Amino acid sequence: MAKPKVAFYWCSSCGGCEEAVVDLNEDLLKVADAVDIVFWPVALDFKRKDVEALGSRELAVSFINGAIRTEEQEEMVKLLRAKSGLVVAFGACAHLGGIPGLGNFWTRDTIFQSSYREAPSVDNPDGVLPREKVEVDVGELTLPEFYDTVMTLNQAIPVDYYLPGCPPPPDLILNAVNAILTGNLPEKGAVLAPTKALCDTCPRKETKPEKLSITEIRRPWEIKIDPETCFLAQGLFCYGPATRSGCGETCIRDNMPCRGCFGPIDGVIDQGAKAISMMASILGLEGEEKMTEEDVQKLVAQIVDPAGTFYRFSLPASLLRRRRM
Numbered sequence: 001m002a003k004p005k006v007a008f009y010w011c012s013s014c015g016g017c018e019e020a021v022v023d024l025n026e027d028l029l030k031v032a033d034a035v036d037i038v039f040w041p042v043a044l045d046f047k048r049k050d051v052e053a054l055g056s057r058e059l060a061v062s063f064i065n066g067a068i069r070t071e072e073q074e075e076m077v078k079l080l081r082a083k084s085g086l087v088v089a090f091g092a093c094a095h096l097g098g099i100p101g102l103g104n105f106w107t108r109d110t111i112f113q114s115s116y117r118e119a120p121s122v123d124n125p126d127g128v129l130p131r132e133k134v135e136v137d138v139g140e141l142t143l144p145e146f147y148d149t150v151m152t153l154n155q156a157i158p159v160d161y162y163l164p165g166c167p168p169p170p171d172l173i174l175n176a177v178n179a180i181l182t183g184n185l186p187e188k189g190a191v192l193a194p195t196k197a198l199c200d201t202c203p204r205k206e207t208k209p210e211k212l213s214i215t216e217i218r219r220p221w222e223i224k225i226d227p228e229t230c231f232l233a234q235g236l237f238c239y240g241p242a243t244r245s246g247c248g249e250t251c252i253r254d255n256m257p258c259r260g261c262f263g264p265i266d267g268v269i270d271q272g273a274k275a276i277s278m279m280a281s282i283l284g285l286e287g288e289e290k291m292t293e294e295d296v297q298k299l300v301a302q303i304v305d306p307a308g309t310f311y312r313f314s315l316p317a318s319l320l321r322r323r324r325m
């Protein structure tokens, strides 16, 4: 019997999600044995025309990582959508916009100015910027359009399932592959990870005070972090209360607060707003020791880069989607 055909594709991403597939180690051989990988640009020499030659929905599943930043990426994911029975948004950037989505705090023009003219390492005396078409001796060269606004995958094409994380951990990837191969899948649109918040599975949860109150906001490099106590109880911003579990608490076990890469739990539309609301509820002191409005303002001012902190992984998926210029 023919094996199910599978594609892997990357859009605007760092390559970490491709590494995560390789990190399956010997389990990658089991996956490769069970499926026929027919497109994986980072590892195998298949071309776009090979995908174009496939029949409609001939691919059982396409795993697509990265956000959508360029015209070429949008074209490719539309092509893969047409050829795939299922599309899985693989990793935080496809799921929520991820780190490339922080580009939505700027415009294409400001990004080009910074990257090609102003950055200290740039050597560009003529101030040349990327152009979509340029004539050279041998003919016309083209580049895909660089969009002004980064999109999540589901803002470009319909997505069936989401594998969260930066990158998704091996056990969740294997569970997803097995579920797809056996047809044992949840409702369309589901995030293939537990529904609880990270605090529920955190090894430090017993040290999280019942009633939290932060009077000083610290950054990880400013203090010697206790390796067993809840980060919030140490005055460090931890995204755990507003983040889905399932990552194995990787950062926390390495003594770093959660930054939210697994995205929100079910039912939360805007992860950043949820985190802001959580922080607002624990800043300052209650009762007789209640802080003045001025003191609370000073406390809030200690949050360096609040927009980037609260929307580190989810700006394109948020209600605002981008900074309004």
Ligand code: SF4
Residues within 6 Å of the ligand: 198, 199, 202, 203, 204, 205, 208, 229, 230, 231, 232, 238, 239, 240, 241, 252, 258
């Ligand atoms: S806030 Fe962070 S450190 Fe504290 S219990 Fe939640 S996930 Fe763990």
Ligand code: SF4
Residues within 6 Å of the ligand: 165, 166, 198, 243, 244, 247, 248, 249, 250, 251, 252, 257, 258, 259, 260, 261, 262, 263
């Ligand atoms: S602890 Fe938070 S930031 Fe780290 S992998 Fe888990 S969800 Fe992502």
